[in-house]
Amino acid sequence: MKHERKNFADRLWAAVEAKHTAAVVGIDPHLDLLPSEYDDARDLRLARSIRAKRMGDFCCALIDVVAPLVPAVKPQSAFFEALGADGAVQWERVLLHARERSLLVIGDVKRGDIQSTARAYAAAFLEGAGDQSGAVCDAVTLSPFLGGDSIEPFLEVCARTNSGLFILVRTSNPGSSDFQRHGSPELSFQIAERVARWGERLIGECGLSAVGAVVGATHAGELADFRARMPRSLFLLPGYGAQGASAGELGAAFVRGLQGALVNSSRGISCAYKEERYSALPWREAARSATVAMIADLASIDGSS
């Protein structure tokens, strides 16, 4: 029974321990970037359900490639929503497939809404979409913009189902400075302090909380500042690889060895076949090689802050 499972932070700790890596693979099935094997997914002459099915086929194949290597995957809901109701069918299929492969699933949904609406989102993504299929995420990303009462329903559901949250604190994109750096102390630091407080009631046996933070790996110089404000929060670090950050800069985000933070790569893995160094390989081999290379790169990290 999913409700008897352990705190998300403990489950993640065990999974990182088992796979010896903090690498997470993002499942961002942008139709234009799929390997040619999946040309059907972008063929507008085909029914949307068929196109969505092929997109889902790709996601499941990618999951099969990385499942032996990493503790978690992070599907991005937007690319499923782009195919409407047919994409939603594939979203559920992909969540189930990843869970069958014993991967933790971090739903990258970045939702944020008023309390009654937040309850509906929490039910949708963490409790199961109105059925018993098990197509749920182990954790989701959330936007904190609406404030504490928009997060509260998710905290309640996390306590009940031992799910996790990664709250946007500082995103990896260039525009993140537009509003996230506003004020003094800057908004991101204020959010970080709230994330730490929200997490206090969901601390696992490992000492970390199921309430984590998204902090862009592109802001490597600030990771120590964020870690100081959120000593017990899991960090999810997007922006590694394609967006520019390297492993050597990320140590401050970790709390012990490879624990306390996850490093995500999306296109760096799924689009590896487009890179020169992997261009002789079929896409699956390219993705596997890129994942192995990422894991080797991250192995040099030794968090001990």
Place this chain on the structure above:
Amino acid sequence: MKHERKNFADRLWAAVEAKHTAAVVGIDPHLDLLPSEYDDARDLRLARSIRAKRMGDFCCALIDVVAPLVPAVKPQSAFFEALGADGAVQWERVLLHARERSLLVIGDVKRGDIQSTARAYAAAFLEGAGDQSGAVCDAVTLSPFLGGDSIEPFLEVCARTNSGLFILVRTSNPGSSDFQRHGSPELSFQIAERVARWGERLIGECGLSAVGAVVGATHAGELADFRARMPRSLFLLPGYGAQGASAGELGAAFVRGLQGALVNSSRGISCAYKEERYSALPWREAARSATVAMIADLASIDGSS
């Protein structure tokens, strides 16, 4: 052809003119709050597809009640997502139904993500979810938390399809002050200034922009400040009725007569049958009466700022 239609601000202006009201009805099908006629929607013994269908039936019936009275409806995606892929089917059905009833559709989705992902969301909600069904919104709500590059793809799609945006500037919930008031000037004012700038390239013949702002009606005392910072932006005002604001306080949001702002009521309409004063009425009559009462209340507004 949808791409030949006029600027969203002009379409909204004409619709408000035609219906003589700035009232918008929110379509928030919270299963626990549906009339007893729709008990099947919450009967967990039934297949999720059947439950979702009944939820969709309610939404379509509500749309039929309010379509002669108001210019637009605002479906809230969370309540559809709560029923997973079956809910997504109903989301598309409800969008189509509203458009068939000649209502403008504001998708309350509050998305906000990095650029490549924002492109997928813009395609999903404004260009059509990978098919030609026409199940699109005329406008969507967006969160600005990730900054300018997260909004840019939506501006491009709006220019191409004459769609509109309502960007969260100050939300109606109590927690909105947690982060939106951060800094000096407060974050919401900084966002307001950016919204005004983003809107400059999408100004319609009516003089207003297709890039609007969500400002909670619960912050009535600040509406004049926000209007001063966003003189040409459409305002979407949630928080009327159930959340506490009254029409007399909202005048500063409008630019001429009833133009320039929309006032949303969700539960105040769909749950009117639960109110004492309408308790003798079937739910449809209660919703109609509540809509008529809201329109009468708003008629006293005469924006002339």
